[in-house]
Amino acid sequence: MSDQFFYPYQQRWISDAVRFKAGMFARQTGKTFCTTFEIARDCQVAEIEGRRARWVILSRGERQAKEAMEEGVKRHCQAMGSVIKLVETEFRGEATYRALEAEFPGGSRITALPANPDTARGFSANVFLDEFAFHQDSRKIWAALFPVISAGRKLRVVSTPNGKGNKFYDLMTVDDPVWHRQVTDIYEAVKDGLPRNIEELRRALNDPDAWAQEYELKWLDEASAWLDYGLIVSCEDENAGKPGLYEGGSCYAGMDIGRRRDLSVIWVGEKIGDVLWTREVVTMFRKTFAEQDAELDRIMAEYDVKRLCMDQTGMGEKPVEDAKRRYGEYRTEGVIFSAPVKQELASVGKQFFQDRRVRIPVAQDIRNSHHAVKKIVTIAGNFRFDAERNETGHADEFWAHMLAIHAAHAGDGAPNIYTLRTLMQQDFYEKEAA
DSSP states (O other), X not given: OOGGGXXXXXXXXXXXXXXXXXXXXXXXXXXXXXXXXXXXXXXXXXXXXXXXXXXXXXXXXXXXHHHIIIIIIHHHHHHHTOOOEEEEEEEESSSEEEEEEEEOTTSOEEEEEEOSHHHHTSOOSEEEEETGGGXXXXXXXXXXXXXXXXXXXXXXXXXXXXXSSSHHHHHHHOOOTTSEEEEEOHHHXXXXXXXXXXXXXHHHHOOHHHHHHHTSOOOOHHHHBSSOHHHHHHTBOTTTTOGGGOOSOEEEEEEEOOSSSSEEEEEEEEEETTEEEEEEEEEEESOOHHHHHHHHHHHHHHSEEEEEEEEOXXXXXXXXXXXXXXXXXXXXXXXXXXXXXXXXXXXXXXXXXXXXXXXXXXXXXXXXXXHHOEEEEOTTSOEEEEOOOBTTBSSHHXXXXXXXXXXXXXXXXXXXXXXXXXXXXXXXXXXXXX
């Protein structure tokens, strides 16, 4: 098998033998497939010449690492007539990870395993970072990895974009000729022969942001923000967030619970007509659960809270159980943050912003927290809502606000409460079945 069986854009990538190269390719254009061919061929050449080649493939997870080995390396070796032994091993570091290894008769080896700082520093080898923009802790992985390849080893990095807050963005935009870069969007791939119906794909996806990022390779930090700054600012008001302006009406509260790394936030909104006015936002950092309970008791006493929705995920189980006992189950709802539940909360919250049915304080930290949450397209094509964790938390004000909006929405008799319960039940049973 030679590179003549690949499309021209893949041939250009395979044939470039520079030491450092990074490629940004549209989704499903064969970036992993052609890179694993380069790796398999490098090992075959080493075997013929009596040398040993050593490669490590670091993928986003165990499933992706297995696919790179079985759908890439194994198939290429079979096509080239290379005899390999495929074995499953364990990599032991701070944790234990499953790895697949392809062993060649002359001693060349290819290892595929999940990427993290621990596995990145565990080898001395040529390295292939697959879908690097989607690796968690990409900068820490990079710092751990680079000494591994410093002694003349090769480095291959490929991915689709995933915003600007990762090391892949740095590599693709740095002005340094030491890096060879190739960019192939869907239009160039189809022009080179890839059989795809561009217009059919675009219409079926029905998401301009996802299309721009996944197929046109645009850096979409602002576009991927769930609430853009313009929308957030349009709902800011100087009179929001002032407890002294509480008019004694019905209130709805949300509480996002943290303890050590993240903030605990209580968000209180008063319903005035069809608008949920923010009356108070309480932020607590590293407060004991007793201190958090006392603050919640104050809120429930000072405002006529008709419904309280609380983050029940993880450490939230006991605070929710205690709150139900103190305030009554009819007033208190625990919400477990699965991906579908977060999408439902964020979607309803965005609708409130778009309809200008919320008023929030004019405050930079609140503005940034609401803007930090992004709609992220995973490599499996699913959506999740998340934010980078920093010194000010993990978009905790945003999620407390979304819970307060949910409380008000459910309090209106809207079916949203049942939607959330159904999503949480589905998530529970799926985990049990697994």
